Amino acid sequence: xxxxxxxxxxxxxxxxxxxxxxxxxxxxxxxxxxxxxxxxxxxxxxxxxxxxxxxxxxxxxxxxxxxxxxxxxxxxxxxxxxxxxxxxxxxxxxxxxxxxxxxxxxxxxxxxxxxxxxxxxxxxxxxxxxxxxxxxxxxxxxxxxxxxxxxxxxxxxxxxxxxxxxxxxxxxxxxxxxxxxxxxxxxxxxxxxxxxxxxxxxxxxxxxxxxxxx
Amino acid sequence: xxxxxxxxxxxxxxxxxxxxxxxxxxxxxxxxxxxxxxxxxxxxxxxxxxxxxxxxxxxxxxxxxxxxxxxxxxxxxxxxxxxxxxxxxxxxxxxxxxxxxxxxxxxxxxxxxxxxxxxxxxxxxxxxxxxxxxxxxxxxxxxxxxxxxxxxxxxxxxxxxxxxxxxxxxxxxxxxxxxxxxxxxxxxxxxxxxxxxxxxxxxxxxxxxxxxxxxxxxxxxxxxxxxxxxxxxxxxxxxxxxxxxxxxxxxxxxxxxxxxx
Numbered sequence: 001x002x003x004x005x006x007x008x009x010x011x012x013x014x015x016x017x018x019x020x021x022x023x024x025x026x027x028x029x030x031x032x033x034x035x036x037x038x039x040x041x042x043x044x045x046x047x048x049x050x051x052x053x054x055x056x057x058x059x060x061x062x063x064x065x066x067x068x069x070x071x072x073x074x075x076x077x078x079x080x081x082x083x084x085x086x087x088x089x090x091x092x093x094x095x096x097x098x099x100x101x102x103x104x105x106x107x108x109x110x111x112x113x114x115x116x117x118x119x120x121x122x123x124x125x126x127x128x129x130x131x132x133x134x135x136x137x138x139x140x141x142x143x144x145x146x147x148x149x150x151x152x153x154x155x156x157x158x159x160x161x162x163x164x165x166x167x168x169x170x171x172x173x174x175x176x177x178x179x180x181x182x183x184x185x186x187x188x189x190x191x192x193x194x195x196x197x198x199x200x201x202x203x204x205x206x207x208x209x210x211x212x213x214x
Numbered sequence: 215x216x217x218x219x220x221x222x223x224x225x226x227x228x229x230x231x232x233x234x235x236x237x238x239x240x241x242x243x244x245x246x247x248x249x250x251x252x253x254x255x256x257x258x259x260x261x262x263x264x265x266x267x268x269x270x271x272x273x274x275x276x277x278x279x280x281x282x283x284x285x286x287x288x289x290x291x292x293x294x295x296x297x298x299x300x301x302x303x304x305x306x307x308x309x310x311x312x313x314x315x316x317x318x319x320x321x322x323x324x325x326x327x328x329x330x331x332x333x334x335x336x337x338x339x340x341x342x343x344x345x346x347x348x349x350x351x352x353x354x355x356x357x358x359x360x361x362x363x364x365x366x367x368x369x370x371x372x373x374x375x376x377x378x379x380x381x382x383x384x385x386x387x388x389x390x391x392x393x394x395x396x397x398x399x400x401x402x403x404x405x406x407x408x409x410x411x412x413x414x415x416x417x418x419x420x421x422x423x424x425x426x427x428x429x430x431x432x433x434x435x436x437x438x439x440x441x442x443x444x445x446x447x448x449x450x451x452x453x454x455x456x457x458x459x460x461x462x463x464x465x466x467x468x469x470x471x472x473x474x475x
Contacts, residue, residue, distance in 0.1 A: 054363035071362060072468035073275075079470065080278040162359060163296045163440050163475045164289050175357060175365055 024132045024209040029101070032092040033210055039088060040189065042067060042081035047186060049074030056183055079160075086153060093146075109139045131209055145192050152185035283472040290474055292408050296439035299355045304422065305366035308358075310429040311443065312397065320396035320449040324433050330452035333392075336383025343433050347419060349373040349381075354414055356439040358446070359475055361464075370437040371420035376411040384455045386411065392460050393436060396449040403447050403462035405438065406472065414439050417450075442473040 025033075045067035052060045053071040068074030096102040113136035120126040121137060134142065158168040158178045172178035200207045208214070310316050328340040353371040360366075379386065391410040395401040409415060416437040419426055426432045431448025438446050444464045454460075465471045 050363065054360070072464075075361070075470065076275040076279055076468060079282055080275055083278070161286075161289060161475060162357070164291060164294055166294075166297050175359065179363060 022132070023213050025213050027213065028095055030210055030213060032088055032095075035084065035088045036092065039081050039085040040193075042077055043085055044186060044190065046074040046077035046081065050078060051183070056179060082153075082156065089149060089153065093150075105134055106139050106143045109136060109143060114140050131206060141192065141195075145189065148185050148188050148192075152182060152189065155182040155185065279468075279470050282470055286470075286472040286474045287406065287408070290408060290440070292412055294440075296356045296414055296475075299357070299367050301355060301369065303367050304355060304369055308366055308368045308421070308430070309364075311360060312448075314398055316429055318398055319428055320398070321428060322396060322433055322449060327433050329434065329450065331382055331454075332452060333454035333456045334385035334388045335379075335455050338382075343419075346373070346417070346434070349378065351419065352416070353420075353423075354416065354437070354439065356414065356437075358439075358443050360443040361469060361473065369422045370416060370418045370435075371423065372416045372418035372434075372437065374413060375415045375417055375436065376413070378417055379410065379455070388455045389457045390455075390459065392454045392456055393447040393450055394452045394454070395447050396451050397463075399463070401447065401449075401463040402460070403445055403465065404460055404471070405436070405441075405445065409438060409440055409474070412438075412440055440474055442469075442475060444469060445473050 045065065048061035049063075049066035049068045050071060052063075052066065066074065068077045117126060117136040121135075126135060154168065155172050155178050158165055158172050159175065159182060162169045162175050162178075169175050169178055172181050200210070310319075312319065324343045328342055329346065330340050331338055351371050351373055353369060355367060355369045357365050357367050375391070379391070384391075386407065388407055390404040390406060392404045393402060395403075405415075414437075418431070418435045418437040419433070421427060421430045426435060431450070434450045435448040436446060436450060445462075459471075462471070
């Protein structure tokens with residue numbers, strides 16, 4: 001959802017001399033991005049505390065990284081932050097389609113392009129003078145994480161309302177399986193977050209663009 | 215609501231935070247600040263950030279939880295049935311779950327027990343177990359979903375609560391049916407009337423075709439397949455039809471009151 005730049009080959013100096021400053025991240029993208037970041041962190045940390053009440057696997061999350069203090073507190077956080085996450089997510093999807101941003105930024109994604117750009121990135125040859133254009137790896141990761149975001153919300157809704165939305169639970173293979181789907185999406189988002197933040201810190205101008213727009 | 219536990223980010227010690235913040239101030243400001251009281255509220259004003267103010271965060275979360283009660287009541291479809299399963303799907307052994315050990319579960323003598331009926335009902339007579347057993351019963355095999363996340367499928371047999379409420383002439387326009395139970399520390403729980411009238415909400419007398427064992431709530435439990443497990447009272451002593459929200463054992467500690475599934 002932001003200008004993640006899997007290239008270490010471009011220096012700030014090059015980018016600044018390339019063209020006069022233009023808006024890379026419009027203001028609505030920046031607002032929904034940081035709102036999403038805040039909501040997502042609340043959801044993940046409270047979700048870990050909820051997981052601990054009945055772990056799916058043979059591990060629990062350390063209490064030092066969970067939110068809520070106990071199951072009841074974590075549920076209050078989770079079911080409050082979900083509104084922020086969902087409303088913000090819907091605004092993002094609506095504007096993403098309406099403004100044509102998804103089409104312009106994320107399409108097309110071709111297997112050949114992804115392979116070529118992955119190879120270029122791994123050999124530090126991925127040129128990326130223009131932060132406003134995503135390479136194929138970025139396109140794939142962003143389209144993928146948006147999809148994961150939709151699935152984690154839908155699987156979460158199915159677990160919240162397994163009777164009223166029983167058709168949705170069936171879609172996820174039943175209540176117990178929906179828990180694994182929800183957990184897997186969380187793991188994918190956390191993995192994405194680690195790479196995303198690491199690259200934003202390695203290429204600070206991408207972080208700057210997500211804060212001041214240019 | 216006194217038992218609502220800490221909701222804040224662990225590791226953030228409020229007192230230390232205030233002390234550190236005060237240290238960074240110039241001497242004069244620091245003195246004034248301390249004179250004015252080193253309250254967290256003051257720090258909130260100072261930083262414009264109330265994430266560290268646990269009481270206001272708690273208040274906000276409680277408000278959102280009440281909002282979620284209303285949203286869930288709106289989503290609740292009185293005709294939507296909880297999925298049912300074949301007997302082969304029943305979880306064996308069905309877990310015992312409570313806030314105490316099985317050894318501490320109430321031991322009730324069925325012959326002495328009577329169900330007390332109170333509040334907005336025409337007939338307030340108490341019911342013996344034999345009288346209740348004579349009412350028409352139906353069986354359901356449904357999924358019990360715990361607030362902790364696990365679930366188990368069980369077989370419950372008993373009288374639809376709505377039939378009993380009709381029988382005793384309950385005011386169906388009242389807001390709640392409030393159950394008081396024999397669990398230690400006094401479990402109780404309010405059930406919204408629309409859920410109480412749901413066709414699958416049941417006064418349960420049998421589990422897996424056997425008289426309800428002590429572990430699952432003898433002599434009577436209320437099976438509510440459209441609610442999380444903690445809103446399925448066991449060892450029921452009385453039911454009261456009321457318009458007042460009287461709170462509940464778990465609800466008062468912070469679990470969402472509607473907790474519908």
